[in-house]
Amino acid sequence: MIFALFFGAGNLIFPLHLGQLAGRNWLIATIGFLITGVLLPLFSVLAIAITKTDDVYGIAKPVSNLFATCFMILIHLTLGIMCASPRTASVSYSVGIAPLLPSKWHNIGLVIFTAIYFILTFIIAYNAGNILENLGKILNPIFLVLLFLVIIIALFKPLGNPADFSATASYAHSAGVNGFLEGYNTIDALAGIAFGVSVISAVKSMGVTEKNEVAKITAKSGFIAMTMIGIIYFLLILLGAMSLGKFKVSAEGGKAFSQIVTYYGGTLGQIVLASLVTLTCLTTAVGLVSSFAQDFHSHFGGLKYRKWLAITCFASFMTANLGLELIIKWTFAILMFLYPIAMVLIILALFSPLFKGDHVVYKVSVVLTIIPAFMDLIAHLPAPISETSFCKMIIDIRLKYFPLSDIGLSWVFPTLLGIIIATLVHVWRRKNNKI
Template sequence: MSLSIRLKSTDVVAVGLMTFALFLGAGNLIFPPFLGQLAGEAVVPAAAGFLLTGVGLPLLGLMVAAKLGGGLDRFTQDLPKWAAMLTGIVLYLAIGPLFAAPRTAVVSYEMGVLPFVGEGSTGALAFYSAGFFLLTLVLALFPGRLIETVGKLITPLLVLVLIAIAIGVFVAPQGVVAEAGMHLEEPAFIYGFKQGYQTMDTLASLAFGIVIITALRQRGVEDRTDLTRYTVIAAIIAAVGLSVVYVVLSYLGATSYAVAAGAENGARILNLYITAVFGDWGMVILALTIGLACLTTSVGLMTACGEYFAEVLPVMGYRGYVVLCTIVSALIANMGLTELLAVTIPALLVVYPIAIALIMLCLFRERFAQPGIVFAFTLLPVLAISIVDGLSAAGLSFVQPLVDVYSHLPLQSSGLGWMVPGVAGFVVGMLKSGSPVRQESLA
């Protein structure tokens, strides 16, 4: 039996900080302030909904990954091979070079660099994204060093900067929570719940589980129980850290009317607010915060993509895929933030419900007599409705007759129409699979 090293408490904390930093990226910083400003006095239920999808689901995803002992390949092990591979490729492209990774560079540029260089700087975004992903590449090429580079070096600096922002927000608030802030067309909790989608953290949890486990193994941790325990501890540390950041930023947004009324996005709110609190140094503090947060997330995404594609499509090794993904990410980043977000939202409406359903199914997988049947009957209706929702959000009118057909489904008006068909499919799958509990578990 191979020896397994027990980590020191400082190393365990470093793994937790690394996990926190991997998740704390672009969307985590720009969506809560905008949410808080729109919600106003309803900021508490709005933030609660955001925490559910922005923290609760990713935490659950990491815990399930720890329980399964792997990444997405373990989540999809009960699907047909072609379906498992297709699911994996789509998800990793979404959180990697097509959407999430380019967004880390664009947001860090627009929030941290653009205020210094100005709108008319020709080629500034291209130059910045090239440098940003070059640094990402250097760090991602050595995944075994993530605990040192991210957990022990970059993240503590990021945490210090975030603490400075939090102190500034609560010591020198730029206003009171606005009574007239309720500009939402739906319940605040539901709005926050759906905004949590845009962090992409639930998708990332399916990928980051294997990044954490790989980092632990390269530190000498081999025992399955130890791997699970350390991964769960890291997930809890990350969840606590993210929750604190979201609460602070939501409160910032709710008290931002005096300095950022009518701001078009959370990035603008942050910029105006932090500058008002810290003066000219505010821009430097914000640039440092955004740059560090987006860099660590980018490194995690490229690492996860490299490990996945090297395993399922071994025409190139890990480093070859990391190089390819960083190049594609740098190119797509030049679309700009507005255009990137416009294509991201329809894609998320397709893949997010599938990710949520996979996590919930895998949480109880060992209790299914025939997991493959239960997975199929649950995921197919979820996928069907999610595809139509995504195409509709993309403005493709030919799906409107289908949208009209299921428009009266429970929760459809809140964007959760896939939930009831998914539960119904789950019940049918359980009935079709026979005993609700594996036969061997009864022995």
């Protein structure tokens, strides 16, 4: 269940692209990627287990009710209509359909494909059946078997030696940091916060109710699942680096995946694997839009589940037609804001027993994280927005006053400062019987 939660067909495009960008520095980049793409998602599920919360709102509530509501909305918008759900459609199109069409048909083809895709998504989610879920239990293993087959063939018949290929400019000197930031694109840490309660519920359904035992079982099963995902990521990054022997660095990983599969399997192999990618992405999309509609109906009861479902499917269709490359750019900017906040909340949740969930610790730490995280968002907005006078002013302030801003980690020192200050305040409050 944890494996299925964190690995969708779309996740394969980012490690492949990372390998192409990193070239000979692929191993260092891999280490950074695994921290945010594997380790942090595991911690997010453990955080849910330790704090015994039910959803995103619960893990953010110690900051304030208003913050928790806003954070929940942002997380679900990111997992729903802004990023993850549209991306499942655009990845499917980029990998499966676009390579088979003349370039002049790409735009209209995207509109037609995404319309059909989200109509099917709506119909399946509307009926709230488990047909597609059961189908996914068959399709996902087949997809993984075929993916491993491609990887094994690629290892025995390599496209090139990664050591022979230079890294792109950004990966030449900061491969580990850029791999760390690329891991944001998996969105798995946010998914862990949003859906981790499902894992905890599954453990409890087996008759395990004691808090420490639930956390222990979650940690064990999570370690196994995330190790499997880590191995897949490792191999995909290596495959992406090797692909430079035959192909140039692609604009996004979907094209790279299509090129590699077509090289080894021909058009037929590309069609078969692309079909499976589309179907597995569809199962993910149904889960995403259903979760969005259920949570928004639960917290904002003015609209029923099926109306929220219609809204999220239509909005996802509109976003998907921006194209995969632009979606990835906008997603990355949003994640530069959300990921630091999510990381702080996850860390605080893991250590919350030590400070009894003191809301002051949460507030100080999060406030000092939000400021630089917002600046990182501004700095990574796509052009021409990032070139406006306001954005340039924010970027200049960020570079001047926040260490590590040049490598996208301006939040690190303010966050550490916040945690230290918050800890000292907590110790003082306990000493003076304020809590």
